[in-house]
Amino acid sequence: MLEILPLTALRDNYIWVLKDSGSNRVAIVDPGEAKPVLEYLQAKQLELSCILVTHHHWDHTDGIPEILQQSNVPVYGPGPNGQQLRDNQQITLPDQKVSLKVMHIPGHTLDHVAFYNDEVLFSGDTLFAAGCGRIFEGTHAQMYNSLKKLKSLPKNTKVYCGHEYTVNNLKFAHRVAPDNQAIIDRLVHTEILIKKKQPSLPSTLQAEMATNLFLTASTLEAFSNLRDAKDRF
């Protein structure tokens, strides 16, 4: 069974650890910092099998060089020493029975990819819980299409994104759609989790379809207006 654990890094980043029960090797996603990863591996007596990278931003990749000095493992994705990935490419995690597929989802950056299978989605800074990433390199149309692709995955897919932005995203969603009870309920629930210093993740695509206005925007124009309003929020 695949266990997925968060390591907190920098101010509000998550480095996801993928551990197959029965194996002492783990994969990690988006190490923006080396220290939490190296400390975790040391404390749990685990070895690294590979590094997955969703996009080139420093807060998702800065830890890679120092981690590679300790363990010379493959890096999949647009980070230092990273192997370039193709859309639909299948990655089998070394020493684990798990494989993930690559989905190219430009918008936040042009090189952004997601890793997914029937159960999990690592969405980086493209799809957040109740929100989506800023459009730095791509166009609104690219981001809109990337979210559409993610939305087509099974509804019970668990969503693991790159940052703990959920409360802020829900506050924005509540301002835009003040009568949406699902958004109110999720905001209340998420604020309790954060107060207890627990992650608000993973989400599910089902929860996102109920509360993520970016994912449910019915036209590109509606999506673009929403994204621009969030940039000013």
Ligand SMILES: [Zn+2]
């Ligand atoms: Zn980013």
